[in-house]
Amino acid sequence: MADERTPQRSASSGPRKKRPFQRRKVCRFCADKQVSIDYKDPRTLRYFVSERGKIIPRRISGNCSKHQREITEAIKRARNIALLPIAGSHATA
Numbered sequence: 001m002a003d004e005r006t007p008q009r010s011a012s013s014g015p016r017k018k019r020p021f022q023r024r025k026v027c028r029f030c031a032d033k034q035v036s037i038d039y040k041d042p043r044t045l046r047y048f049v050s051e052r053g054k055i056i057p058r059r060i061s062g063n064c065s066k067h068q069r070e071i072t073e074a075i076k077r078a079r080n081i082a083l084l085p086i087a088g089s090h091a092t093a
């Protein structure tokens with residue numbers, strides 16, 4: 001029986017608590033300066049775009065106005081080069 005389990009390294013995936021919109025006091029980008037806003041990085045931008053392709057408003061995303069603007073710009077650029085959907089993209093089934 002080779003039942004190997006990593007002892008205490010299970011902090012990778014899996015939902016912990018049900019918290020519908022955890023409020024952040026500081027915006028992600030102010031808090032973590034390693035995270036850069038890049039229009040070529042749809043994974044980051046996706047976080048600020050709803051399923052319908054709308055940009056998440058600042059009071060929900062928790063970004064500060066400066067970074068929210070950068071996000072908005074980045075999303076618009078990403079849309080232009082088709083990294084992000086302009087309107088809903090539920091075609092991927």
Ligand SMILES: [Zn+2]
Nearest residue numbers: 027030064067
């Ligand atoms: Zn910020």
